[in-house]
Amino acid sequence: MSRIAVLGGGITGLTCACQLAQAGHEVIIYEKAAHTGGLAGSLVRGEFIFDFGPHEFCTENPTLMALLEDLLGDDLLVREKHAAQFFNGRFIDYPLSPLHVIQQLRPALVAKILSEVVLERFKSLVWSSSDHSFERWVASRFGPTLYETYFKPFTQKVWGIDPDHLDPRTASHRIAFNSIFDYVIKTFSYFFFHRNDFSSIHSPLKDKFYYSRRGIGTLTQSLAARCLELGVEFRCGYQVDRIDQQEGQAKALHFTNGETVRDFDYAVSTIPLSLLLGSLGHPVRELPIKFRSMVFVFLELPRAQMTPYSWIYYPDPEVIFQRSTDFALLDAGMCPAGQTGICLEISCFPEDEVWSWRDEQVLARVRRDLEQVGALPESVPCKGHVVRKQFIYPIQVTGYLEIVQELLKPVQQISNLVTTGRQGLYKYCNMNECMEMAIDVADQIEAEVGQFSYDLNSNWRGAGLEQERVIRAEGTG
Ligand SMILES: Cc1cc2nc3c(=O)[nH]c(=O)nc-3n(C[C@H](O)[C@H](O)[C@H](O)COP(=O)(O)OP(=O)(O)OC[C@H]3O[C@@H](n4cnc5c(N)ncnc54)[C@H](O)[C@@H]3O)c2cc1C
Structure with missing residues (x-):
């Protein structure tokens, strides 16, 4: 039995902790926020439940499907996709x-x-x-x-x-x-x-997807509940700041709240790769990787729906948001009867103006644009909430796979440290892939491989680059 510190309590960290605890290991999750779930969590405001954008769960992996059914039981829903695109001044079906x-x-x-x-x-x-x-x-x-x-x-x-x-x-x-x-x-x-x-x-052409009743947060909450049953401990409000290493081993985890943890055999990191490298002493600003951020706007709409579509894409650069989601159309239980919750996603960088606008300014701009696209008149009263998240899309600049492979080298020199997940591997991937990566890491720890391997597969379909590139970077262990 090993003692394992999992850094980050998003879907990757929770899945990995669950698998490791099931195999009999002693696991503690250290999460920066006040609660677990990460991007696959839900925001609860009064009787409204909002997700951070639409979260459709898709998988063809029988192991994952069995896990999903086991975790969610009757809360596992199959939903039909009704997406649209705001194109040429009209809403038209998407794709x-x-x-x-x-x-x-x-x-x-x-x-x-x-x-x-x-x-x-x-x-x-x-x-x-x-x-x-x-x-x-x-x-x-x-x-x-x-x-x-x-x-x-x-x-x-x-x-x-x-x-x-x-x-x-x-x-x-x-x-x-x-x-x-x-x-x-x-x-x-x-x-x-x-x-x-x-x-x-x-x-986008598939018309059905899996979803969890009362929002995707139900899935991550079920994972957290399963972790608790299996004896996993949670430390929320723990933001890892520095990792001490000695002779190829991570020895101490230092947190911004002043705590230090030394009693672990392995550390599984799911925090953004840039932050992990920063905690190992690499100047974050000099790293050639960057995440796109997002301002989320949530509206409590006193109507059964905003449009007939579950979500709508807005390619028009004049419209500040890129997508809107209507939660009552995903699960009516996410909102009070006859009302719906709306999420608007604004992609940006923290240095962009919109990031530092006051919440009222963001809300006013979103309401103006919603009226202009014909989705919602400004006169309809709505309570609004604004949430900013810094680590959203790992930006895949030209050659990013080779860049990440290079950046992983210092991590690979530490035999008891492994990084995984969307943020941890700088991989623009979905929840199903995060869970698969987490299971893979748990299996590697269980098998005491001594060397962690990373699959940065990009499913390349094109000409002039290596076909179906699979980069396996071996650890030193
Ligand atoms: C708008 C949007 C729409 C999406 N839609 C879909 C979809 O339809 N289908 C789908 O499958 N996926 C979707 N995704 C992707 C999905 O949300 C992610 O792939 C998944 O949630 C990532 O999980 P993770 O655990 O790897 O990362 P995260 O959820 O980011 O978890 C990382 C955790 O680490 C914590 N952390 C960060 N820094 C520290 C630190 N220093 N110390 C301790 N903890 C730290 C964070 O607080 C966070 O809880 C979407 C994502 C977005 C943003």
């Missing part, structure tokens, strides 16, 4: 069906886009192209016009950098189809033959 695109765009523009797609396809057949950037990956499959009018503005809004500086593996990983032809064929076979040919489990 865009070819018919909608044709209805929305001028015929001349449709003809231009189609001719570009055919030309790009022809070029790729004749010359072997290289997908060296996000822009090239998208433009060579969907044409420059569709890239400039649709993909570029939305990508820039979400990530906060010129898409030309994003790694093409981000596009390959997140866009569920490889070209317009691929999209048409896969959509057809999905809807008519129920065949899932999408490489991405989180494809």
